[in-house]
Amino acid sequence: MTETGLRHYLELTERFQAERSASAPEWLRAFRREGTEQLARQGFPTSKHEEWKYTQVGPLVSQAFAPVRTVHEADVQEAVARHALPGPGPRLVFVDGWFVRELSLLGGVPAGLTVRSLREALPEEGEALTEVLGRRGRAEESPFTALNAALLEEGALVRVAPGTVCAEPVQLLFLTLERRETPVLSSPRVLVMAGESSELTLVESYGAVGPGVSFTNAVTEAVLGAGAHLTHLKVQAEAETAYHVGGLHVEQGRDSRFASHLVSLGGALARNEVHTVFAAEGGECTLHGLYVGHGSQHLDHYTRLDHAHPRCSSSELYKGVLDDKARGTFHGRVLVRPDAQHTDARQSNRNLLLSEGAMADARPQMEILADDVKCSHGATVGRLDEQALFYLRARGIPRAEAERLLTHAFASEVVGAVPLAALRDQVETLLALKLPGAGEIRV
Amino acid sequence: MRPLLSIKDLYVRVAGREVLKGINLELLPGEVHAIMGPNGSGKSTLSQVLAGRESYEVTGGQVLFDGKDLLALPAEERAAAGVFMAFQYPVEIPGVGNLHFLRTALNAQRRGRGLEELDAMDFMQLAREKSKLVQLDQAFMQRSVNEGFSGGEKKRNEIFQMAVLEPKLAILDETDSGLDIDALRVVAGGINALRSTERSMLVITHYQRLLDYVVPDKVSVLAGGRIVKTGGRELAKELEQKGYAWLGEAARAVEARA
Ligand SMILES: Nc1ncnc2c1ncn2[C@@H]1O[C@H](COP(=O)(O)OP(=O)(O)O)[C@@H](O)[C@H]1O
Numbered sequence: 001m002t003e004t005g006l007r008h009y010l011e012l013t014e015r016f017q018a019e020r021s022a023s024a025p026e027w028l029r030a031f032r033r034e035g036t037e038q039l040a041r042q043g044f045p046t047s048k049h050e051e052w053k054y055t056q057v058g059p060l061v062s063q064a065f066a067p068v069r070t071v072h073e074a075d076v077q078e079a080v081a082r083h084a085l086p087g088p089g090p091r092l093v094f095v096d097g098w099f100v101r102e103l104s105l106l107g108g109v110p111a112g113l114t115v116r117s118l119r120e121a122l123p124e125e126g127e128a129l130t131e132v133l134g135r136r137g138r139a140e141e142s143p144f145t146a147l148n149a150a151l152l153e154e155g156a157l158v159r160v161a162p163g164t165v166c167a168e169p170v171q172l173l174f175l176t177l178e179r180r181e182t183p184v185l186s187s188p189r190v191l192v193m194a195g196e197s198s199e200l201t202l203v204e205s206y207g208a209v210g211p212g213v214s215f216t217n218a219v220t221e222a223v224l225g226a227g228a229h230l231t232h233l234k235v236q237a238e239a240e241t242a243y244h245v246g247g248l249h250v251e252q253g254r255d256s257r258f259a260s261h262l263v264s265l266g267g268a269l270a271r272n273e274v275h276t277v278f279a280a281e282g283g284e285c286t287l288h289g290l291y292v293g294h295g296s297q298h299l300d301h302y303t304r305l306d307h308a309h310p311r312c313s314s315s316e317l318y319k320g321v322l323d324d325k326a327r328g329t330f331h332g333r334v335l336v337r338p339d340a341q342h343t344d345a346r347q348s349n350r351n352l353l354l355s356e357g358a359m360a361d362a363r364p365q366m367e368i369l370a371d372d373v374k375c376s377h378g379a380t381v382g383r384l385d386e387q388a389l390f391y392l393r394a395r396g397i398p399r400a401e402a403e404r405l406l407t408h409a410f411a412s413e414v415v416g417a418v419p420l421a422a423l424r425d426q427v428e429t430l431l432a433l434k435l436p437g438a439g440e441i442r443v
Numbered sequence: 444m445r446p447l448l449s450i451k452d453l454y455v456r457v458a459g460r461e462v463l464k465g466i467n468l469e470l471l472p473g474e475v476h477a478i479m480g481p482n483g484s485g486k487s488t489l490s491q492v493l494a495g496r497e498s499y500e501v502t503g504g505q506v507l508f509d510g511k512d513l514l515a516l517p518a519e520e521r522a523a524a525g526v527f528m529a530f531q532y533p534v535e536i537p538g539v540g541n542l543h544f545l546r547t548a549l550n551a552q553r554r555g556r557g558l559e560e561l562d563a564m565d566f567m568q569l570a571r572e573k574s575k576l577v578q579l580d581q582a583f584m585q586r587s588v589n590e591g592f593s594g595g596e597k598k599r600n601e602i603f604q605m606a607v608l609e610p611k612l613a614i615l616d617e618t619d620s621g622l623d624i625d626a627l628r629v630v631a632g633g634i635n636a637l638r639s640t641e642r643s644m645l646v647i648t649h650y651q652r653l654l655d656y657v658v659p660d661k662v663s664v665l666a667g668g669r670i671v672k673t674g675g676r677e678l679a680k681e682l683e684q685k686g687y688a689w690l691g692e693a694a695r696a697v698e699a700r701a
């Protein structure tokens with residue numbers, strides 16, 4: 001099955017590249033070709049791959065997903081309104097992976113900040129983009145990154161000049177249309193260049209306009225200069241029939257501060273990877289994740305945090321709430337290299353199972369090769385606290401409502417840490433719709 | 444007068460062991476009845492069973508509340524019917540705001556009684572007023588339920604909840620334990636303020652100290668899973684002077700009869 005699937009994708013990328021061979025400069029052709037070659041060499045992962053132990057990509061690979069040039073209809077507006085953050089923007093909206101200028105907000109961009117469609121930026125910026133493009137999101141490290149590279153065309157370029165402090169968040173909104181005839185593949189690539197001492201909050205929102213089978217294969221790469229602060233927020237709220245693979249690859253300069261907050265709610269199968277590297281001393285990295293699955297959703301998380309230099313600190317917290325027959329997986333690797341003295345690394349994964357059939361795989365992993373370090377990690381898989389449940393019921397709160405309250409409380413540790421009130425509210429609304437039972441709960 | 448609560452020959456098993464062995468007790472409306480007893484005698488078991496904890500298995504007997512079969516109701520319906528139990532060990536619930544919790548509870552009870560729910564504004568006003576009874580600072584209201592509260596703060600929070608929920612029956616399980624004398628006075632003041640002809644109380648305590656402030660109408664002694672003696676308020680004093688050992692004989696006598 002995966003061989004046929006692989007052939008489909010290889011042919012697809014070759015066709016795609018042939019169509020663009022006249023217009024693309026040599027470096028870009030080579031970049032895409034390398035993607036195809038890496039995909040051919042690696043193939044799609046099976047459960048024998050250590051990093052894909054819990055997740056079968058079969059259903060994703062066996063369908064003939066392909067990019068579709070979209071003509072979107074009016075009801076996209078409603079989905080934009082639902083997912084858009086209030087405020088002046090900037091906001092780039094993509095439908096089925098294509099940038100849509102009319103739905104985007106491009107005004108009010110402060111001096112020192114560039115936010116634009118990657119397809120538009122490619123001819124003007126040219127090879128200079130490889131300063132970040134392919135730097136950490138490397139085709140040789142994953143077939144999905146390779147596939148994204150082979151189909152490279154659209155996405156976003158976000159550049160913050162040194163010293164620029166952006167007060168307003170930048171939002172990238174990716175919407176997938178309901179589609180029956182062709183299962184659509186979108187391959188956005190987001191490039192973030194955060195100059196020295198710059199500050200930026202970047203929000204990536206993934207949503208659907210109605211249900212439908214689609215495959216989003218997204219790659220985001222960010223390079224933080226010395227002293228830069230970058231906060232990356234991602235809300236994955238695609239249709240529950242959709243497939244989503246997302247890789248976030250970050251390189252942190254000296255004394256830089258990076259935070260990633262991931263909320264994964266949608267998808268029949270969603271895989272999110274976060275890879276960060278401290279490329280110099282003194283960096284700080286926070287990785288937060290929340291995944292909430294029901295039905296037969298499969299939500300997979302793989303993180304790799306590389307302490308390659310001394311005096312850096314990292315703190316990771318991923319929490320999962322799983323109901324029905326949903327499965328959540330967390331595999332978090334923290335690598336503390338021999339030179340990385342005075343590392344402070346904490347990692348935690350906690351899972352709440354709401355049903356007999358739900359399942360969580362927790363695999364925290366620390367490889368510590370330096371000796372003067374402070375490291376801790378842990379993982380739990382549990383059910384609702386009976387004592388707490390009884391306390392609430394003894395005060396008159398019916399069982400279902402009490403369970404909901406406690407589940408919400410469990411999730412609130414991650415939601416509450418999202419540093420953007422408007423996004424927090426959005427996530428609360430999405431959660432309220434998703435958690436078992438109905439009615440409004442505010443904690 | 445019909446008793447508000449009537450416990451008849453109640454047997455309860457916990458973790459495979461018989462802990463309550465035939466409890467009989469009647470509580471009239473407005474009555475305050477103290478239950479004293481040594482550690483391990485079954486005081487908390489009785490409290491939890493009355494509040495509806497399922498892990499405590501009732502193997503015999505009957506409990507009528509307001510004439511209805513209390514044991515047939517799940518915990519939340521007992522609360523809505525007017526039963527309140529102040530926990531000996533209040534539970535910490537991280538992530539659930541104290542006020543939000545209490546408003547959810549009050550409104551669930553009001554729904555159960557066919558009353559309109561209170562909106563956030565009206566509730567805030569009610570909570571602010573009731574918190575004065577036990578001098579619970581506003582800061583505690585915004586925090587997670589009991590999280591990081593000191594022992595005394597937890598107990599004050601229990602009485603604050605009782606003040607807001609206004610039950611017909613309050614079961615206070617060692618609400619005095621772990622309190623210093625000032626905190627005890629505050630908590631006792633709160634309890635006394637909530638005494639009324641409409642509200643009965645089972646005041647469960649290990650020491651008679653609390654009963655200097657909350658003066659009961661009756662005192663019963665629970666030992667070895669049975670009520671071994673019932674008397675007036677002077678019984679508490681007697682227990683203080685003589686200790687529980689003095690009851691050994693009475694307790695053994697009951698044991699022999701069983
Ligand atoms: N959850 C439980 N599991 C096992 N034994 C229990 C449990 N609760 C109470 N017991 C036992 O029942 C007896 C009575 O306990 P308890 O009702 O807590 O007494 P008191 O409140 O009077 O100190 C004790 O022997 C105690 O060990």
Ligand SMILES: [Mg+2]
Pocket residue numbers: 486487488531617
């Ligand atoms: Mg006790």
